[in-house]
Amino acid sequence: MIVRLKMKNKMKKILLSRSTGLTLIVFAAMLCLAGVNIPQVSDSSPSFINGWKESHPLLAPVISLLHFDRMFSSEIFVAIVFLLFFVMSFSVWNLFTRTRKKLARQNLKFSEKSFKNYFSFISQDGDPVKNVIDTFAGKGYSLKNLSQGKYLFRKYGFSRWGGFILHLGMLIIIAAALYTFLFEKRGFIQILERDTFFGSSEEFLSTENGVFASPFVPNFNVTLEKLTPDYYPDGNLKFVESSILVSTTADTRIHGSLSINNPYKFGGVNIYQSTSFGYTICLLLNKNGKDIPTYFSLEHPDKLGKPFTAISDFPTTDYVFKMEFRPDINGSSFSLNQPSLHLIVDEKGMIQFDGTMKPGESVRLGDQELTFVDIRHWSGLILTENQSVIFIFLGFGLVILGLISVYIFPMREIYFVVEKNENAIRLSFGGRAVREPRRFEEEFRNYIESIYLKENFTNVKSELVEI
Template sequence: LYQSGWYITLLFLFAANTLVCTFTRLSPKLKKAVNPNIQVEKKNLIGLKIHGQFKIKGDYSHIKNNLLIILSQSRFKTREKEEKNQTFLHARKKTLGFFGSDFVHLGIIIILLGGILSGITGVRFNLVISEGETHPIPGADFQIRLDKFTTEYYPNGNVKDWKSNLTVIDNQKDMLSRTIEVNHPLSYKGYVFYQSSYGFNWNNPSISMEISSKGPNVSQDVFTFSIGETIKLSDGITEIKAVYFVPDFVIDENKKVASRSNQPNNPAVFIEGYQGDERIFSGWFFAKFPDFSQMHSREENPFTIELKNVKGSEYSGLQIAKDPGVNFIWTGSSVLMLGLLLAFYWPPKEIKFILTQTKDGADVLAGGLTTKNRDAFRDEFEHIMRSSRSGK
């Protein structure tokens, strides 16, 4: 899905659309941030919801400088423009808050570019590997070896964790060894190795059988051997061969023996007994349900056979991924979060003043603008106006 042509095309179109919208909105914001309109008309300030006006006596230059100091103490950056007997002041702080939404859009674009890059050049595949095996990694110049695989269980028998001891072989040298488990992968040269599953390799399991002879010379022996292997019993003439094994015995709809799963839920072995070239008995033997074991023979069988244990080697299931776009995605996510923080918690604040010189002082008119939390900004605005009016 994520590497299909139509999906990558949708990502590209989404990124292109977001990019166009961002640049369309960004130009007036940059102009407003870099070159704000300092000179305004009185009616525009009076029309603002947050505005104020007062007269103050004193030296005009001192009044203006005192206002600049008060604004600086409140961390406002100011610009001014003189015209005849008027001074236009523009005070602003948290200017970066204007661009919160643009940072969000930029983060989305970077994430989409990462998705496109991952879809075009990324790889993801599964690898089944047994202990001691070494496998080359497709598309890479190194190999991976499974040194040991461990399955940990809870007291109730459920699987708790899988752990694989992996070694990276690069240029015929062991470069890196690490134990991986679920949510703790191994990374090497852009490839990430995840522990995803486990299973049993039943191609050549080891079986243990307890075989007892009947009659006056009773003997009891435990034999351990493999599927396809033949062993000779204590009478010196009878041989037993393990012919076939299934880990989860079931009779299918066609009345044939099959395995319900790859798990050893009902392990069973088909055994044949020979004396010379003559087969004297055969049957299925069950490890977990020995009473269901059946032996077919022409004559009474002189042996009692019980399947004690079956052991197959465990394999580790690895998911291997190379995702060159993941760094873009993390970077884009960080930029997106920065944009959200700016948009919600860093609102720009702006106050415009018109100082008109009079014979004995100045008339001060001011109006304030913000995008968030207007009540708190109103309190700050009124504090600045009171400080300016009192000359403190």
């Protein structure tokens, strides 16, 4: 029983220890550092990763073993974040109870260790207490009567809660980030104008769901009605907007639009406009009397006026298609004024066709016929479902609030004692600041001197004594 209690106390001590928290933060920073220096599978091509592994034969097996090539979802990183969350929970609770206790205390002793800077002087004239109170009130200090003849002046008292608020904010951010890691749903769709996404998980081109997230099945349909891009005169992209129709089985039909930085929100799902969009070309190959339609989605070029290009194979054939599409062969326009497709068809190194096609035209590829059937816009949309985002921002708000109160408004306390006898009044002052004590000491001396130099003190024989 005693052993268990000792263990419990030891554990509590470890969890509440600042060293533990700091060590975990150092570990987290080191893992982040490793994460930005080791190529990550999420943002590097497989060939780059393989090349990197080959050039680092000693390091590569360790990195693969520890999953550091996907650092921010690796078991070690997640474990560190979990531990940090756990330790911080204790720390936040501890900060809360400690701060509450400190604020509630009434019996500060003048000789207390923390009141290092204090002065005392004697006045023989009247009652200077009001003067002192007015002086500190004018400097933004609020007064708290402790007991008969004892006063506490406090400036930025709310700052005492700064540490607690800051750490609470961080705790909320970590909790929300862990929720995102575990339960976020995210998918990317490529949708053609006039086509509909029916909300099934198979329709996503790619998904990135949380570890414990169920398949992403949005409870609605999305039809792309129109894609509207806009360009600067120099040909750079200025704006892109998708007009959509959202419908549900309950006969709800809502027209909406979304653009970059202006997502569309429906049923707990956010739909974002990605910077991916372009034209989809439908080519129909008649092979042995059978029609094989294939859609090629061409990404928009980085500048207006350049062609939309793609290289792709053609299903069920040995053909490789090299395409260069221009919506307007005579000008720099995104609109389909005079669309033209320059197509090179390669079959096992032999060029089968090299020429230009317009919509509706057909060409012969040996004994087969290829027809340029259709051309439509496509838009890349990102769908996400994550309930924790609001908590991330709440956490940020608290962290900022906590930091501002800690660093911009550091708390100052001045302790003031009045002792009277028949002939004189003795005024004693003590000052305390946890942050920037030397600067506060100077400020404090100035206050005391200004009180001392005021008329009712200078007219009498009084004495400024530094204890």
